[in-house]
Amino acid sequence: xxxxxxxxTRAARLDAPAKAxxxxxxxxxxxxxxxxYGAILQSPLAHAKIxxxxxxxxxxxxxxxAVVTAKEAGLVKYGVSPARYDETLYAHEKVRYVxxxxxxxxxVDPATAQEALDLIKVxxxxxxxxxxxxxxxxxxxxxxxxxxxGNMNAEVHQEFGDTEAALAACDLVVHHTFLNKRQDAAFIExxxxxxxxxxxxxxxxxxxxxxxxxxxxTVAMVLQIPVGNVRVVKPYVGGGFxxxxxxxxxxxxxxxxxxxxxxxxxxTYSREQVFLHSRARHQFYAEMSLGVxxxxxxxxxxxxxxxxxxxxxxxxxxxxxxxxxLLGGPYKLKAMKYDGQRVYxxxxxxxxxxxxxxxxxxxxxxxxxxxxxxxxxxxxxxxRLRNIMTRxxxxxxxxxxxxxxxxxxxEAVRDVSSWETKKxxxxxxxxxxxxxxxxxxxxxxxxxxxxxxxxxxVIKLSEDGGIATVLTGSxxxxxxxxxxxxxxxxxxxGIPLENVRVVSGDTDLAVDLGAYSSRQTLMTGHATKEAAExxxxxxxxxxxxxxxxxxxxxxxxxxxxLFDGGPGNFEKLRxxxxxxxxxxxxxxxxxxxxxxxxARLAYLKLGSMVGxxxxxxxxxxxxxxxxxVGTSPAYGCSAQVVEVTVDLETGQITVDRMTDAHDCGLAxxxxxxxxQMHGSLSMGLGECLFEEVKFDSRxxxxxxxxxxxxxxxxxxxxxxxxxxxxSNEPNGPYGAKEVGEGAIMPTIPAILNAVYxxxxxxxxxLPCSSERLYMAMKAQEKK
Amino acid sequence: MKRIITxxxxxxxxxxxxxxxxxxxxxxREDLGLTGAKxxxxxxxxxxxxxxxxxxxxxxxxxxxxxxxxxxVLTIEGLADNGKLHPxxxxxxxxxxxxxxxxxxxxxxxxxxxxxxxxxxxxxEIRTAISGxxxxxxxxxxxxxxxxxxxxxAQGKEVS
Ligand code: FES
Ligand code: FES
Numbered sequence: 001x002x003x004x005x006x007x008x009t010r011a012a013r014l015d016a017p018a019k020a021x022x023x024x025x026x027x028x029x030x031x032x033x034x035x036x037y038g039a040i041l042q043s044p045l046a047h048a049k050i051x052x053x054x055x056x057x058x059x060x061x062x063x064x065x066a067v068v069t070a071k072e073a074g075l076v077k078y079g080v081s082p083a084r085y086d087e088t089l090y091a092h093e094k095v096r097y098v099x100x101x102x103x104x105x106x107x108v109d110p111a112t113a114q115e116a117l118d119l120i121k122v123x124x125x126x127x128x129x130x131x132x133x134x135x136x137x138x139x140x141x142x143x144x145x146x147x148x149x150g151n152m153n154a155e156v157h158q159e160f161g162d163t164e165a166a167l168a169a170c171d172l173v174v175h176h177t178f179l180n181k182r183q184d185a186a187f188i189e190x191x192x193x194x195x196x197x198x199x200x201x202x203x204x205x206x207x208x209x210x211x212x213x214x215x216x217x218t219v220a221m222v223l224q225i226p227v228g229n230v231r232v233v234k235p236y237v238g239g240g241f242x243x244x245x246x247x248x249x250x251x252x253x254x255x256x257x258x259x260x261x262x263x264x265x266x267x268t269y270s271r272e273q274v275f276l277h278s279r280a281r282h283q284f285y286a287e288m289s290l291g292v293x294x295x296x297x298x299x300x301x302x303x304x305x306x307x308x309x310x311x312x313x314x315x316x317x318x319x320x321x322x323x324x325x326l327l328g329g330p331y332k333l334k335a336m337k338y339d340g341q342r343v344y345x346x347x348x349x350x351x352x353x354x355x356x357x358x359x360x361x362x363x364x365x366x367x368x369x370x371x372x373x374x375x376x377x378x379x380x381x382x383x384r385l386r387n388i389m390t391r392x393x394x395x396x397x398x399x400x401x402x403x404x405x406x407x408x409x410x411e412a413v414r415d416v417s418s419w420e421t422k423k424x425x426x427x428x429x430x431x432x433x434x435x436x437x438x439x440x441x442x443x444x445x446x447x448x449x450x451x452x453x454x455x456x457x458v459i460k461l462s463e464d465g466g467i468a469t470v471l472t473g474s475x476x477x478x479x480x481x482x483x484x485x486x487x488x489x490x491x492x493x494g495i496p497l498e499n500v501r502v503v504s505g506d507t508d509l510a511v512d513l514g515a516y517s518s519r520q521t522l523m524t525g526h527a528t529k530e531a532a533e534x535x536x537x538x539x540x541x542x543x544x545x546x547x548x549x550x551x552x553x554x555x556x557x558x559x560x561x562l563f564d565g566g567p568g569n570f571e572k573l574r575x576x577x578x579x580x581x582x583x584x585x586x587x588x589x590x591x592x593x594x595x596x597x598x599a600r601l602a603y604l605k606l607g608s609m610v611g612x613x614x615x616x617x618x619x620x621x622x623x624x625x626x627x628x629v630g631t632s633p634a635y636g637c638s639a640q641v642v643e644v645t646v647d648l649e650t651g652q653i654t655v656d657r658m659t660d661a662h663d664c665g666l667a668x669x670x671x672x673x674x675x676q677m678h679g680s681l682s683m684g685l686g687e688c689l690f691e692e693v694k695f696d697s698r699x700x701x702x703x704x705x706x707x708x709x710x711x712x713x714x715x716x717x718x719x720x721x722x723x724x725x726x727s728n729e730p731n732g733p734y735g736a737k738e739v740g741e742g743a744i745m746p747t748i749p750a751i752l753n754a755v756y757x758x759x760x761x762x763x764x765x766l767p768c769s770s771e772r773l774y775m776a777m778k779a780q781e782k783k
Numbered sequence: 784m785k786r787i788i789t790x791x792x793x794x795x796x797x798x799x800x801x802x803x804x805x806x807x808x809x810x811x812r813e814d815l816g817l818t819g820a821k822x823x824x825x826x827x828x829x830x831x832x833x834x835x836x837x838x839x840x841x842x843x844x845x846x847x848x849x850x851x852x853x854x855x856v857l858t859i860e861g862l863a864d865n866g867k868l869h870p871x872x873x874x875x876x877x878x879x880x881x882x883x884x885x886x887x888x889x890x891x892x893x894x895x896x897x898x899x900x901x902x903x904x905x906x907x908e909i910r911t912a913i914s915g916x917x918x919x920x921x922x923x924x925x926x927x928x929x930x931x932x933x934x935x936x937a938q939g940k941e942v943s
């Protein structure tokens with residue numbers, strides 16, 4: 001039996017009742033007295049000089065309260081990484097993609113705001129544009145940013161060991177190229193926010209974001225408000241998956257318009273604007289060579305990446321580093337070389353999305369591994385197990401696998417899927433494939449250079465001792481972090497989960513870098529645990545003093561106090577409590593002193609009962625350039641087996657079965673961990689089989705709707721056999737680590753390896769649609 | 784020119800004055816403050832705005848408010864009975880079928896419409912019935928389990 005009372009269970013989410021009844025408020029559900037509605041004017045051209053902006057007609061339009069352009073907003077440059085601030089809130093000299101923001105208006109209702117946009121007259125001089133990343137790198141291609149000649153946004157060159165020499169000494173070198181397509185995050189809630197200034201000049205921004213902390217800093221910087229005067233409050237968020245990880249023009253426009261009008265201003269993106277804002281998955285081109293020995297030992301990897309970044313940097317610097325660093329594991333290598341380039345094009349900017357930077361390159365690599373295994377005559381599972389890292393291994397690029405149940409994951413999916421009875425034994429048209437992957441459990445460093453804590457947490461006890469409230473800046477975006485923190489607090493305090501409440505996502509409460517890089521369970525979890533321990537210690541100290549015992553003899557469990565592990569002789573304490581509560585309707589009873597009694601007595605002594613916790617990772621990683629990207633206090637890992645049926649006449653693929661094992665250290669909440677795994681697989685399946693944001697010849701998104709851009713429906717997803725591997729991470733709170741992103745890593749290559757098994761065709765470009773597979777099968781026949 | 788409409792929403796008679804181009808979704812959300820129906824696309828693609836109109840699930844972003852005149856609308860706010868959650872709501876909470884929750888009101892109402900028609904659906908029937916309700920978070924598995932559980936035909940298939 002587990003030693004835990006609350007953790008490692010299937011507790012229902014704290015927020016589920018509010019969400020099941022429609023009570024949960026999301027940003028677009030908020031309304032305030034006198035609220036105005038904002039709208040944003042976006043460029044219809046992909047690349048053009050702005051000659052003149054005339055807003056006079058719009059300003060005079062009835063119902064319009066403010067019109068703002070770069071003139072009002074100023075030209076403060078911002079972005080995600082301070083190394084590449086390349087955006088201004090509104091375009092001034094030129095626009096760089098269809099959707100680039102030019103102006104914003106506030107009006108008494110949304111229809112008036114939209115009408116006023118049409119009255120803003122912008123004179124453009126159209127410039128030649130470039131939409132393809134390979135074209136953008138050529139001599140003479142249109143230049144998108146003067147500061148970045150050749151449209152080269154970022155370049156990375158890393159080498160560990162002597163790759164050429166190592167490859168030359170290998171028995172076999174296999175090569176593969178791979179191209180994915182731009183994916184949209186397609187969260188169901190479009191971005192929305194309401195901005196309001198109080199009379200002291202303090203801005204409150206209620207916004208659909210993953211990162212209240214970074215939004216606070218960016219909005220303060222761009223609008224030149226002291227950071228302390230910006231409060232970002234996150235209501236419930238309808239999914240993020242990465243693109244809600246940075247401050248948006250929507251948030252900054254709402255704030256600016258609120259400042260200009262003195263009224264609350266709400267802006268909501270249309271679904272089309274979500275596609276135009278993008279910041280979602282990049283398009284990656286991967287070129288890879290893997291050298292192996294005859295006995296199946298992997299030796300050296302050469303990896304080249306080109307990323308289509310779109311018009312701005314967004315998270316792109318981290319992305320281009322991740323495409324290299326996340327291949328350092330989970331297999332042992334003696335040498336690895338990585339060359340990555342991120343290129344500007346006249347399209348919406350790409351950013352971070354679930355499995356940040358790692359997904360496409362993982363897909364290429366895990367196929368390459370299968371190709372090597374086939375040539376050497378090894379079973380793909382056997383080939384992986386031969387090279388697998390285990391707990392305590394260090395990757396060649398100095399990522400520390402402090403816990404790693406990779407081998408256990410591989411063995412679990414092999415056994416549960418009955419791999420051995422299927423691999424190589426299925427009829428043509430049926431296939432089975434597998435793949436692995438891993439991901440950080442929280443980025444080792446903040447986005448801006450700082451010694452800041454990554455999380456601080458405050459836990460307060462109510463004066464009656466009955467309720468603990470966790471105050472955190474962390475962002476519940478659907479992944480379940482509020483419930484996770486409540487469970488950690490309840491376990492640590494020794495009280496039932498229903499006695500814990502969580503207030504989160506508010507920058508006035510605490511510091512938290514937010515929901516990205518799968519960091520909150522580990523980092524906010526540590527801070528929560530520390531805060532609860534401190535509070536527990538305070539109560540124990542008061543009890544010990546009254547009882548004249550050693551505080552270490554006191555423990556809390558299931559809402560009662562144990563002295564030396566038993567009920568103890570606590571009569572004195574109970575009499576004190578009853579005396580204090582004379583005439584109260586709810587006298588305590590039972591053979592144990594309750595936590596509530598103990599906490600009330602502590603309150604009489606201490607007044608405020610507050611515990612505080614904080615966390616930042618230790619210094620991590622090597623000393624080479626870019627060593628920070630990929631570092632983490634821990635790594636989660638996943639293995640998957642996928643079974644498919646391919647219609648050999650049409651190329652139609654049906655995913656029949658998926659088996660997924662993920663090592664999450666300790667599953668704080670098993671149901672939520674499974675939910676993250678299922679969601680990851682579904683996003684991976686969509687990217688693999690049909691998702692693709694398409695553009696026309698002038699850079700306009702061709703399919704900016706959830707009808708034309710298809711994501712998996714209930715009919716596309718099979719049931720997943722879901723296996724939790726719990727390795728007990730030494731650097732995680734109670735041994736816990738990530739699940740939100742590691743689980744997407746193997747999905748695409750596992751499907752493609754299964755398709756190969758079914759058809760004998762290697763797919764080198766996504767999506768693996770029936771058309772593409774059909775054409776590839778035809779081409780193969782001709783050979 | 785606004786038109787006066789009278790309809791029943793969650794069992795209560797409601798009157799409103801609406802422009803002919805107002806959608807039922809915007810009438811519910813903005814005029815009645817029933818924000819449980821969500822705006823995910825406005826085009827009939829996502830199902831987040833699903834409500835039940837005269838017993839049938841509809842995308843309320845595609846229905847005009849004037850079309851609801853004289854009819855009966857059930858939104859997620861009206862599903863619980865005097866504070867007692869509907870078994871489908873209970874099942875969604877218990878099974879972990881809710882993550883971000885943005886699809887949940889629509890998903891639950893589509894499930895309700897299905898179970899009203901067909902109290903013991905097969906898994907395929909369930910998947911078909913909710914195929915117009917997109918969910919990006921859950922991969923649908925726990926949603927399907929929740930609906931099966933609510934229908935009293937749970938056949939859990941988890942390994943852990
Ligand atoms: S909002 Fe109605 S279907 Fe998406
Ligand atoms: S729970 Fe987030 S979209 Fe379904």
